[in-house]
Amino acid sequence: MMHPLPLLTPRRAHRRWHVSVLLMCGLLGGCVGASVEVPATFPVPLVEKVPLTVGWHVDEALANYVHSESLEAQGQWEIILGPSQTTMFGNLATGLFQDFRWVDDPLVANPGLSAVFHPMIEELQFSTPEQTRSDYFEVWIRYQIKMYDNQGALLGEWPLTAYGKANEQNYGMSSDEPALQQAALAACRDAMAFFTIQFHSVPVVKEWLAREMRGIGL
Amino acid sequence: MAGTRNERDRAIKTYRAITVLNDRRLTMLIGGSALLALSLLGGCVTSTVQQVREAATGIAEGESLVVLGRRSRPATGETELDFVTCIANGVSRGSGSIAVIQEEEFRDALFPWFEPRTAPLHTRELPEILAQPVLASRLEEIGLRYMVWVEGHTQRTDASGSLTCSITTAGAGCFGFLTWDNDSSYEAIVWDIKSGALAGRISSDAMGTSYMPAIVVPIPLIARVQASACSSLAKQLKQFLATDT
Numbered sequence: 001m002m003h004p005l006p007l008l009t010p011r012r013a014h015r016r017w018h019v020s021v022l023l024m025c026g027l028l029g030g031c032v033g034a035s036v037e038v039p040a041t042f043p044v045p046l047v048e049k050v051p052l053t054v055g056w057h058v059d060e061a062l063a064n065y066v067h068s069e070s071l072e073a074q075g076q077w078e079i080i081l082g083p084s085q086t087t088m089f090g091n092l093a094t095g096l097f098q099d100f101r102w103v104d105d106p107l108v109a110n111p112g113l114s115a116v117f118h119p120m121i122e123e124l125q126f127s128t129p130e131q132t133r134s135d136y137f138e139v140w141i142r143y144q145i146k147m148y149d150n151q152g153a154l155l156g157e158w159p160l161t162a163y164g165k166a167n168e169q170n171y172g173m174s175s176d177e178p179a180l181q182q183a184a185l186a187a188c189r190d191a192m193a194f195f196t197i198q199f200h201s202v203p204v205v206k207e208w209l210a211r212e213m214r215g216i217g218l
Numbered sequence: 219m220a221g222t223r224n225e226r227d228r229a230i231k232t233y234r235a236i237t238v239l240n241d242r243r244l245t246m247l248i249g250g251s252a253l254l255a256l257s258l259l260g261g262c263v264t265s266t267v268q269q270v271r272e273a274a275t276g277i278a279e280g281e282s283l284v285v286l287g288r289r290s291r292p293a294t295g296e297t298e299l300d301f302v303t304c305i306a307n308g309v310s311r312g313s314g315s316i317a318v319i320q321e322e323e324f325r326d327a328l329f330p331w332f333e334p335r336t337a338p339l340h341t342r343e344l345p346e347i348l349a350q351p352v353l354a355s356r357l358e359e360i361g362l363r364y365m366v367w368v369e370g371h372t373q374r375t376d377a378s379g380s381l382t383c384s385i386t387t388a389g390a391g392c393f394g395f396l397t398w399d400n401d402s403s404y405e406a407i408v409w410d411i412k413s414g415a416l417a418g419r420i421s422s423d424a425m426g427t428s429y430m431p432a433i434v435v436p437i438p439l440i441a442r443v444q445a446s447a448c449s450s451l452a453k454q455l456k457q458f459l460a461t462d463t
Contacts, residue, residue: 043325043326043327043329043330044329045329045330046327046328046329046330046331046352046353046356047350047352048350048351048352163335167296167298167299169298170298170299170300186334189329189330189333190333190334190335192329192330193329193330193333193335193336194330194335196330197330197336
């Protein structure tokens, strides 16, 4: 007597499908995405320092910023940016100003400071080589910089857009993670570079600097 | 008597086993050596180096140079990181070597002036950058005399043939023939920091064909095109900088 074939129930079929997809992903290594953390290794800008003491505020949202995105047929992607932001803005402030200190709240009085800067990430986008049909991972970050006086009043704000790219060909066979990480790091460096270069030409900063310099007789 | 015969039989068996083992080892050794020799032969590479001098050069003791890859946008044809490192290593080693500052170290030391968005594209932008006291002071501190911008890349220009590999119960093997052409084209643009002017340009072009015949085992005969372009360019760069005219 022949044994009946085991019945392939929808649940069993679904499980088999999942196992097959995972096995294929594991073998091909192409649909698993990547999770990268931007290393907190940033240089200090080499510029003439502004002879003022300012405050910087890195809020919880920035310090814990993680960008997660699921791409069709490319899996789950994650860029952990937050932990690097304190070092990034700390180094920026060290290079740009005579002195700086972290403040807990920019909206309250912070005596002894000429101004308080509060950076925020408005948006982060990235693209993979598969999407752009190129060899490059690309990352765009849009920051918004708010500037307060030492009494917590908003002086002004301006956008800071940054871009970074990395060629996956430079990173060998398992290139997704190192290349994406490098692209995100390059975007952070670009933000620092652009902030430093354009700082004196931002209208609100120009006015503030003129006022502060007059105040200290420069 | 019986004990002596047994010992003799055992000795003969051992001798035969050693002979068989030696024959196998010899065959493997010959086969391995042939494969290694074929792999080392590689494909043929033709390279050309050209130089245009714009000013007299020379490098004093304590002076150094930096080799930088162009990272400006748009993102097409960016020079490979390993090629830039290869040039830097080639210049800093061997006879007539010159002190080289690593690219990453240089970009960090002069941040943010040599980032993709801020790096000068022409020598006419140099005086403005060098006019900044903090920057001039840092350049003097690191002893930088020349800045070498490397542009170009290596690309596959042609490929043909086919290769099939299969696994059966009797074993695995490949059969076929593949061939491909690579073309490297690079240019090194030398800026003299002391004079703030263009010192010259050196271009290195190399092309070569790689082959991969496969009769059971694929044997890659790789034309090391990029390596050839790198060594030619590094050698010429050393000569260019060390010579006065």
